[in-house]
Amino acid sequence: MxxxxxxxxxxxxxxxxxxxxxxxxxxxxxxxxxxxxxxxxxxxxxxxxxxxxxxxxxxxxxxxxxxxxxxxxxxxxxxxxxxxxxxxxxxxxxxxxxxxxxxxxxxxxxxxxxxxxxxxxxxxxxxxxxxxxxxxxxxxxxxxxxxxxxxxxxxxxxxxxxxxxxxxxxxxxxxxxxxxxxxxxxxxxxxxxxxxxxxxxxxxxxxxxxxxxxxxxxxxxxxxxxxxxxxxxxxxxxxxxxxxxxxxGGKNAVIVMDDANLSLAVDGIVWSAFGTAGQRCTACSRVIVHKDIKQELEEMLVEAISQLTVGDGLDPAIKVGPVINRKALEKINYYVQIGKQEGAKLLAGGKILSAPPFEKGFYFEPTIFTDVKNDMMIAQEEIFGPVISIIEVCSLEEAIEVNNSVKFGLSSSIFSQDINKIFKAQRDLDTGIVYVNAGTTGAEIHLPFGGTKGTxxxxxxxxxxxxxxxxxxxxxxxxxxxxxxxxxxxxxx
CATH class of the missing domain: 3.40.605.10 (Aldehyde Dehydrogenase; Chain A, domain 1)
Known part of the structure; x- marks a missing residue:
């Protein structure tokens, strides 16, 4: 045609x-x-x-x-x-x-x-x-x-x-x-x-x-x-x-506080990070987590993405499809290698999928880094792929500071059961869109869509x-x- x-x-x-x-x-x-x-x-x-x-x-x-x-x-x-x-x-x-x-x-x-x-x-x-x-x-x-x-x-x-x-x-x-x-x-x-x-x-x-x-x-x-x-x-x-x-662009973050419903948080992170193979301007790229629940959240995330099926999106059983082209695939792989060089710990994924049945398409494994420092490239730059970076914080104030430290300001999210934390976060998060107890995606057409700063x-x-x-x-x-x-x-x- x-x-x-x-x-x-x-x-x-x-x-x-x-x-x-x-x-x-x-x-x-x-x-x-x-x-x-x-x-x-x-x-x-x-x-x-x-x-x-x-x-x-x-x-x-x-x-x-x-x-x-x-x-x-x-x-x-x-x-x-x-x-x-x-x-x-x-x-x-x-x-x-x-x-x-x-x-x-x-x-x-x-x-x-x-x-x-x-x-x-x-x-x-x-x-x-x-x-x-x-x-x-x-x-x-x-x-x-x-x-x-x-x-x-x-x-x-x-x-x-x-x-x-x-x-x-x-x-x-x-x-x-x-x-x-x-x-x-x-x-x-x-x-x-x-x-x-x-x-x-x-x-x-x-x-x-x-x-x-x-x-x-x-x-x-x-x-x-x-x-x-x-x-x-x-x-x-x-x-x-x-x-x-x-x-x-965006470098969107999910904040998970120590009082969060962790099962709900994991569902929100997985959906917003790996849906569309991470190729959304609102995709979750960072998980900012309270130190007291970091290990438990990591274990739950690793288990959750192990259940994600990768492949041709026309198959209804598939949860993560390909990225758009070879150039995008190579860009994602470049940032993953940078993350390793910077000292981040790879918890899951991290590879191009090229063996059958993936050899003719553009597939990347759902990937999780942890022990990510806020000044690392993978914590600051838009990757536009199925990669998340876990950053540890000690308080809500630190979480908000880390969230706002990037040059973008499109979408952010907080998981918490504390109304005081929630209202402080929705006020202070410097993004055009804020979600509470949901991932960073899911905008509805009757509200304004857009962001602050470099977005x-x-x-x-x-x-x-x-x-x-x-x-x-x-x-x-x-x-x-x-x-x-x-x-x-x-x-x-």
Missing amino acids: RIKNYIGGKWIDSEQLQQVPIVNPANGTVLGEVPLSTKAEVEMAVSAAKEAQKKWALIPAPKRADYLYEIGYKLREKKEHLAQVLTSEMGKVIEEARGEVQEGIDMAFYMAGEGRRLFGETTPSELADKFAMSVRSPIGVVGLITPWNFPIAIATWKSFPAIVAGNTFVWKPSIETPLMAYELGKIFEEVGLPDGVANIVFGSGSTVGTAMIEHPDIKVISFTGSNATGSKVAELGGRHLKKVSLEM GNGHRDSGQAALDVFTEWKSIYVDYSGKLQRAQIDTEN
């Missing part, structure tokens, strides 16, 4: 002959090809989006929302098919793939509801016979750049609020997972979304991404990906005075906060006094 770009409501072959294979990371099977599109094709997509935007913005928001309801119904109808495709091209196990499609369904219905809740404000005026209000206005054409690890969920986090707010978009999906973008594009087509509202251009970040960021008619860039790339996006977008929304730049995906990325505030004053009234001056009488 050769993927085409979706521009102006039509599927168009790329003028670029160079194609990249789409590879199933579980077994190396080639699923198709995706083009490395050109700057000219970005221009075509932006032109189509610009032409459609004014007309789209004039459609009442509740009517725009009707398209999202239809998209949600289509996603629900195709849920199993989409989950199978997602697992085949990305690798996450089928149960998680179904959950991701469900997130897209939830986002469709939630943002459809926002079509009737694009609230502004009415406020009193300081002058008589004067009305004051604010309204949300669409910005225009927006650019969306999404990663491979949640190829449908993150796409819906960005595209659905963009279009319900009255914008049109150009979307560059990851070339690692183009099939999910193609499937979503087909749904846009099937529900009759007007031509030019949604445009998809496949290709590299250096060509397609750069062309989008530099294009004068794209007013917003919403990006999810690595810190290295996000920094470049911010710099280039800043030069062109664009609104740039960034959601980047982002203050914007949020998901929830009503997502609308702030894709709208401008307009303040309106209506004076019906029939005379000149001067604010701040004619207010004394």
Whole structure:
């Protein structure tokens, strides 16, 4: 299968002959090809989006929302098919793939509801016979750049609020997972979304991404990906005075206090650390544990991961699938070797799985390090794989300090039965998301998603906060006094 770009409501072959294979990371099977599109094709997509935007913005928001309801119904109808495709091209196990499609369904219905809740404000005026209000206005054409690890969920986090707010978009999906973008594009087509509202251009970040960021008619860039790339996006977008929304890396921690329910903590750690083979921006990478229960927790974790089955995620018995590609596998192995050199103790795992039946895929053993010091690389840098580092602390205050010591601030978690500790932690943990007695994953679409420090730049995906990325505030004053009234001056009488 050769993927085409979706521009102006039509599927168009790329003028670029160079194609990249789409590879199933579980077994190396080639699923198709995706083009490395050109700057000219970005221009075509932006032109189509610009032409459609004014007309789209004039459609009442509740009517725009009707398209999202239809998209949600289509996603629900195709849920199993989409989950199978997602697992085949990305690798996450089928149960998680179904959950991701469900997130897209939830986002469709939630943002459809926002079509009737694009609230502004009415406020009193300081002058008589004067009305004051604010309204949300669409910005225009927006650019969306999404990663491979949640190829449908993150796409819906960005595209659905963009279009319900009255914008049109150009979307560059990851070339690692183009099939999910193609499937979503087909749904846009099937529900009759007007031509030019949604445009998809496949290709590299250096060509397609750069062309989008530099294009004068794209007013917003919403990006999810690595810190290295996000920094470049911010710099280039800043030069062109664009609104740039960034959601980047994490070094997320689970804090386990001495009064915690350890069985529950182990379940939360294993799910959030090894689900999606650790390839979530919210994955648990550190376990910060009170010294009095460290040994018991370690023993329970080692036992728990010994029960995890690794393999092709299409098999429902599998709990940990492959990582996305060879480069990711080598990066994980690099950090594991660094951890050994730094003096961390390897409790479990630590190896690439390459013997049959793993020889054609990209598999890494679920891995646990202990006796990790907070200044070690494996405790500070994002690994993006099935590796956790156990760090011992003596108090809640020390646990919070260790949690906050990294450059990221996406997600954190605390397991405790003490309400005083819980409320102190949720106040002091410097992350955009905090979980109590749950792992570091499991965000729901009606709350803001994003982080502090090096994780982002203050914007949020998901929830009503997502609308702030894709709208401008307009303040309106209506004076019906029939005379000149001067604010701040004619207010004394």
